[in-house]
Amino acid sequence: xxxxxxxxxxxxxxxxxxxxxxxxxxxxxxxxxxxxxxxxxxxxxxxxxxxxxxxxxxxxxxxxxxxxxxxxxxxxxxxxxxxxxxxxxxxxxxxxxxxxxxxxxxxxxxxxxxxxxxxxxxxxxxxxxxxxxxxxxxxxxxxxxxxxxxxxxxxxxxxxxxxxxxxxxxxxxxxxxxxxxxxxxxxxxxxxxxxxxxxxxxxxxxxxxxxxxxxxxxxxxxxxxxxxxxxxxxxxxxxxxxxxxxxxxxxxxxxxxxxxxxxxxxxxxxxxxxxxxxxxxxxxxxxxxxxxxxxxxxxxxxxxxxxxxxxxxxxxxxxxxxxxxxxxxxxxxxxxxxxxxxxxxxxxxxxxxxxxxxxxxxxxxxxxxxxxxxxxxxxxxxxxxxxxxxxxxxxxxxxxxxxxxxxxxxxxxxxxxxxxxxxxxxxxxxxxxxxxxxxxxxxxxxxxxxxxxxxxxxxxxxxxxxxxxxxxxxxxxxxxxxxxxxxxxxxxxxxxxxxxxxxxxxxxxxxxxxxxxxxxxxxxxxxxxxxxxxxxxxxxxxxxxxxxxxxxxxxxxxxxxxxxxxxxxxxxxxxxxxxxxxxxxxxxx
Amino acid sequence: xxxxxxxxxxxxxxxxxxxxxxxxxxxxxxxxxxxxxxxxxxxxxxxxxxxxxxxxxxxxxxxxxxxxxxxxxxxxxxxxxxxxxxxxxxxxxxxxxxxxxxxxxxxxxxxxxxxxxxxxxxxxxxxxxxxxxxxxxxxxxxxxxxxxxxxxxxxxxxxxxxxxxxxxxxxxxxxxxxxxxxxxxxxxxxxxxxxxxxxxxxxxxxxxxxxxxxxxxxxxxxxxxxxxxxxxxxxxxxxxxxxxxxxxxxxxxxxxxxxxxxxxx
Numbered sequence: 001x002x003x004x005x006x007x008x009x010x011x012x013x014x015x016x017x018x019x020x021x022x023x024x025x026x027x028x029x030x031x032x033x034x035x036x037x038x039x040x041x042x043x044x045x046x047x048x049x050x051x052x053x054x055x056x057x058x059x060x061x062x063x064x065x066x067x068x069x070x071x072x073x074x075x076x077x078x079x080x081x082x083x084x085x086x087x088x089x090x091x092x093x094x095x096x097x098x099x100x101x102x103x104x105x106x107x108x109x110x111x112x113x114x115x116x117x118x119x120x121x122x123x124x125x126x127x128x129x130x131x132x133x134x135x136x137x138x139x140x141x142x143x144x145x146x147x148x149x150x151x152x153x154x155x156x157x158x159x160x161x162x163x164x165x166x167x168x169x170x171x172x173x174x175x176x177x178x179x180x181x182x183x184x185x186x187x188x189x190x191x192x193x194x195x196x197x198x199x200x201x202x203x204x205x206x207x208x209x210x211x212x213x214x215x216x217x218x219x220x221x222x223x224x225x226x227x228x229x230x231x232x233x234x235x236x237x238x239x240x241x242x243x244x245x246x247x248x249x250x251x252x253x254x255x256x257x258x259x260x261x262x263x264x265x266x267x268x269x270x271x272x273x274x275x276x277x278x279x280x281x282x283x284x285x286x287x288x289x290x291x292x293x294x295x296x297x298x299x300x301x302x303x304x305x306x307x308x309x310x311x312x313x314x315x316x317x318x319x320x321x322x323x324x325x326x327x328x329x330x331x332x333x334x335x336x337x338x339x340x341x342x343x344x345x346x347x348x349x350x351x352x353x354x355x356x357x358x359x360x361x362x363x364x365x366x367x368x369x370x371x372x373x374x375x376x377x378x379x380x381x382x383x384x385x386x387x388x389x390x391x392x393x394x395x396x397x398x399x400x401x402x403x404x405x406x407x408x409x410x411x412x413x414x415x416x417x418x419x420x421x422x423x424x425x426x427x428x429x430x431x432x433x434x435x436x437x438x439x440x441x442x443x444x445x446x447x448x449x450x451x452x453x454x455x456x457x458x459x460x461x462x463x464x465x466x467x468x469x470x471x472x473x474x475x476x477x478x479x480x481x482x483x484x485x486x487x488x489x490x491x492x493x494x495x496x497x498x499x500x501x502x503x504x505x506x507x508x509x510x511x512x513x514x515x516x517x518x519x520x521x522x523x524x525x526x527x528x529x530x531x532x533x534x535x536x537x538x539x540x541x542x543x544x545x546x547x548x549x550x551x552x553x554x555x556x557x558x559x560x561x562x563x564x565x566x567x568x569x570x571x572x573x574x575x576x577x578x579x580x581x582x583x584x585x586x587x588x589x
Numbered sequence: 590x591x592x593x594x595x596x597x598x599x600x601x602x603x604x605x606x607x608x609x610x611x612x613x614x615x616x617x618x619x620x621x622x623x624x625x626x627x628x629x630x631x632x633x634x635x636x637x638x639x640x641x642x643x644x645x646x647x648x649x650x651x652x653x654x655x656x657x658x659x660x661x662x663x664x665x666x667x668x669x670x671x672x673x674x675x676x677x678x679x680x681x682x683x684x685x686x687x688x689x690x691x692x693x694x695x696x697x698x699x700x701x702x703x704x705x706x707x708x709x710x711x712x713x714x715x716x717x718x719x720x721x722x723x724x725x726x727x728x729x730x731x732x733x734x735x736x737x738x739x740x741x742x743x744x745x746x747x748x749x750x751x752x753x754x755x756x757x758x759x760x761x762x763x764x765x766x767x768x769x770x771x772x773x774x775x776x777x778x779x780x781x782x783x784x785x786x787x788x789x790x791x792x793x794x795x796x797x798x799x800x801x802x803x804x805x806x807x808x809x810x811x812x813x814x815x816x817x818x819x820x821x822x823x824x825x826x827x828x829x830x831x832x833x834x835x836x837x838x839x840x841x842x843x844x845x846x847x848x849x850x851x852x853x854x
Contacts, residue, residue: 017844018843018844018847019844019847019848020844021793021796021841021844021845021847021848022792022844022847022848022851024795024796024797024798025792025793025795025796025848026792026795027795028795029797030797030798062851066851109765109787109788109791110788110791110792110795111788111792112785112788112789112792112851112852113781113784113785113788113852113854114851114854333654333655333698335700343657343659343660343664344659344664344665345664345665345666345667345672347665347672347719350665350667350672354670371655371657371698519802
């Protein structure tokens, strides 16, 4: 291993291995590459990842990645066939070799020539389909001894979890077909599962899992069966018990979506199922995949018995300095008449000019039509972190919540005054099933005194699940305004923290959400009110260029324009990828 | 803006699908053509080849976000004490019966659609309201627009009323066999290296990640092939012409360079 350093770094970030592109390109979907140091130094794959032994030589490493990616591409990892190979490693190996070679022949235009011209690949008999490969594997035909780089097929890795949605899209054209035979075979295979009801087994059907794993886990949770693979709650755990009513509502929605997909009908839009609730996928950095429909966001109006006295005097109109800083952002062209310089002459004005010159009066020089960047085409969504931590006292004597509310109110006022579309929402959460969006001002609401009134009705409680909040905000921003320049401003005191949502997991999910949102053309920036340390964390996630501390008013005023422009430029410079990308990836943001 | 006259030699273009046939029929029936396709897949080359094939001059306008209807039609300019009318490229094309090609038409300002509409339906006329003149397009005149659907943003989309006036031809990256021939014909690189380039391109086009807004085009393959042909080391050439222009993300770039090294021997 000559390049240990970059490899080790790639391993840390989970998806940055230097052969990740090679693996994804050949597999036809995003696949990670991980190094392992197991006792058996062999390469193998599972649905999401190709595992390469650390002792693998460079050239073999590439070939191994190509071979295992071809196996993932082959479409031969069908449950029915794999089940027949349980406990028959010899057959599994021969089957894998046949499938690799079959995929190499079928997709030869994406395979490196060094691989397809390797003597072992070139001499191996090419089969026509997985069934033929299986027939070859079980026959007594002698096959050449494969080179070590081919790796092994570990059937259990593919049977243990369902085929991911993107692989399914590549492999089987028929979706929503209920494959009962496979389910029944699983149950005869695993003795311990025999106790489970048929209902549970239907729920765990592999074809349905991609969309409805949540339902299964929720039902199991409620029935007390425990959920495998879920990170254990620590005792200081944020949030409390699962709110049952919401779980049932979400479960109902999941069931409906599931039944629809069984019938081969596309699932309903979330808004159509349950007004006010939306579910979003969440990125699981440890498993390197999305957890579909993981976080449920609910929109509500703020309510408190008594208005927050602290805010009564605090919400004042924004300073002229702030207005000046934020004017001229997100403009489009507009045609102006009677300009001194421009793209074309206005004939009437030219005639007047000629008359003026001949009669020796002073002519007006405003002869042109000009197109100038004056039209406001900006939509701004301001997200206010109203978790419990913001109730602590801040730098100016009042609470952090007060500071944040003032800045949110002023920003909303400025953008509104400049003619932009503005929405302001608060967010906090209690676990993934209850991410609350507090409506302070939606894009449709008029900007009037009710914004200040609503702000006063917010009581900072709960925790912060930033990823889900960002995804929901970005979707509202995009769907409700349809403007070309979109800006998402998050005002937060620190880093995301919620039940089962902290540290590297929360950081990776937030980063993933931001990545998608920026790629769709929405600028994101973060205004931080917290300590230096919190700010460093926020900068790591949001990017140093688009994070700004609000504690120092002068510094804030000096930089707010620069940071906002950067956020917008960063988003617009990333062009949207062709729609195929969004079709294949899971529903996010 | 440039004029290519019919006398120039026939540009090299290899048919990918039925686009030549459709274009010729559209010309015969006097319909406007809308070319869709990713950047570098050969839209401009196709129009050049078709103009040469049909024996018409070609007037190309590269649209940008500040291009107005006046830029297409023409305007009065001040010369001494007089105002003098100067034809724009579209007016010139209508007067001379040329093929007018509006490249990346979505980029142009909205007021250009008004001009295009009257010219692309049964009226086939160009209104020069500032000169109080209506030009009727001759039979030879043809309007061709192109755009890249991948770049679409919410506002920058062609209106249905514009789209439906045109015959759409969708160009994609050519199939590997054709792409190989294109590179061979354009650069004269040897067969093995050409095939390596095409395989690499096919593989990169499978990738679907947010850090890669575009995949490598036929144009970049030809650039790489030309660099190799001129004597540059193949891996350096591929990195310079194909990989580095694709992404600024360091991790993705690194992985793509590794990938290129796997394909290029």
